[in-house]
Amino acid sequence: MKALVLAGGTGSRLRPFTHTRAKQLLPIANQPVVHYALRAIADAGIVDVGVVVGGHADDIRRAVGDGSAFGLRVTYLHQPEPLGLAHAVLIARDFLQDDDFLLYLGDNYLEGGVTEFVRRSRAGRDAARLLLTAVPDPTAFGVAEVDGDGLVRRLEEKPEQPRSDLAMIGVYAFTPAVHEAVRAIAPSGRGELELTHAVQWLIDRGLGVRAETTTMPWRDTGSVDDLLEANRHVLDRLEGRVDGKVDAHSVLVGRVSIAEGAVVKGSRIVGPAVIGPGAVISNSSVGPYTAIGEDCRIEDSAISFSVLLRGARVEGAPCIEQSLIGREAVVAAAPRPPQAHRLVLGDHSKVQLTS
Incomplete structure (x- = not known):
């Protein structure tokens, strides 16, 4: 056959x-x-x-x-x-x-x-x-x-x-x-x-x-x-294994697989979850049922129930769930509103500022 x-x-x-x-x-x-x-x-x-x-x-x-x-x-x-x-x-x-x-x-x-x-x-x-x-x-x-x-x-x-x-x-x-x-x-x-x-x-x-x-x-x-x-x-059938580097300020809960070359710093990872080679997780929370691909970067973020493809970056994102993020894609926090306003106003103008 x-x-x-x-x-x-x-x-x-x-x-x-x-x-x-x-x-x-x-x-x-x-x-x-x-x-x-x-x-x-x-x-x-x-x-x-x-x-x-x-x-x-x-x-x-x-x-x-x-x-x-x-x-x-x-x-x-x-x-x-x-x-x-x-x-x-x-x-x-x-x-x-x-x-x-x-x-x-x-x-x-x-x-x-x-x-x-x-x-x-x-x-x-x-x-x-x-x-x-x-x-x-x-x-x-x-x-x-x-x-x-x-x-x-x-x-x-x-x-x-x-x-x-x-x-x-x-x-x-x-x-x-x-x-x-x-x-x-x-x-x-x-x-x-x-x-x-x-x-x-x-x-x-x-x-x-x-x-x-x-x-x-x-x-x-x-x-x-x-x-x-x-x-x-x-991931429900995943066996936990740590071949990468996890620092003393990080916590792994449940079945977590971290590939060789991956780095986890100051983060909490709750399994089942898999972290691919070359990925770096820093100051972040990775929830269950998440697969983070090769060479991804997760910083100052929280993500769960998601799949990240090779080279994706997530920075300053407080809560990402049920997402599929493509290769080399970047998710970042929006810039904060300006603390001051610069105006060039013509004669007889009227402007109302919200803050």
Whole structure:
């Protein structure tokens, strides 16, 4: 079995961050989202992985390399335009050949991995197997209608009146039968080849499509809120470790990970929290569920439940919460109002001063 990881797309819900980087490279606990997918694939015993890339291909290549850091062999597949998930399968045909494969959306976080899902997919001979989870608002997802035997009877993409609350979470297993399906379907109204249409094509022709449900934490990290929530889930499993420097005037509470090269001075850090290499925290308070990236600077500030990307600076900010702060961004206190007023007034002018 091979794997296909989708790391293209525009990430419109995460703009402006995705103007300058791939959404799959935004960090969860200081690690790119796509790294979690690759580790899950490796843990499941898959070695050959195709990574579909788009406009940020060079960034993805730098972050993933040849895959050897994960125990994988990575082949890059270029998708010139984001024309749908089924289109990604279509352009990967030469790489996939006639092997079964796992399809994994590279901006998804799934706690617990896919090892058992892959094992059952290998043991069965269904044309496709989908991983589903119950969601409060199915209208925002692809939704599956499943019978009592676990067979999928119908799929709908973001239905106005969902037939179930079971959403597809971006993990699929396919046999080579899907290749005929992606060639047979037509673009949807938004001009994309929809994977839901390809799977429905298999169902309509009597080919078995089976569903599994999971209750493990899952997030499509396509929005800031979901990214912060995924960060919370990962930090909940963090083990405290101090490899950097913490001075005698600082206090660490709970599980705090401080990377080598990081410096904490006169500050209080409450875990779970992770501080990246080269970061400097001084005279500040860092609250729980915060991930501070490489080379960040936090001074005279308080921050919690947030993610800071590489090189971000926060100075004189009394309270920052639930924030995502980009690379090299600067947050600073506004200048104080002037203590005196300088006026140049014409004849017959009238000025009222508030202080």
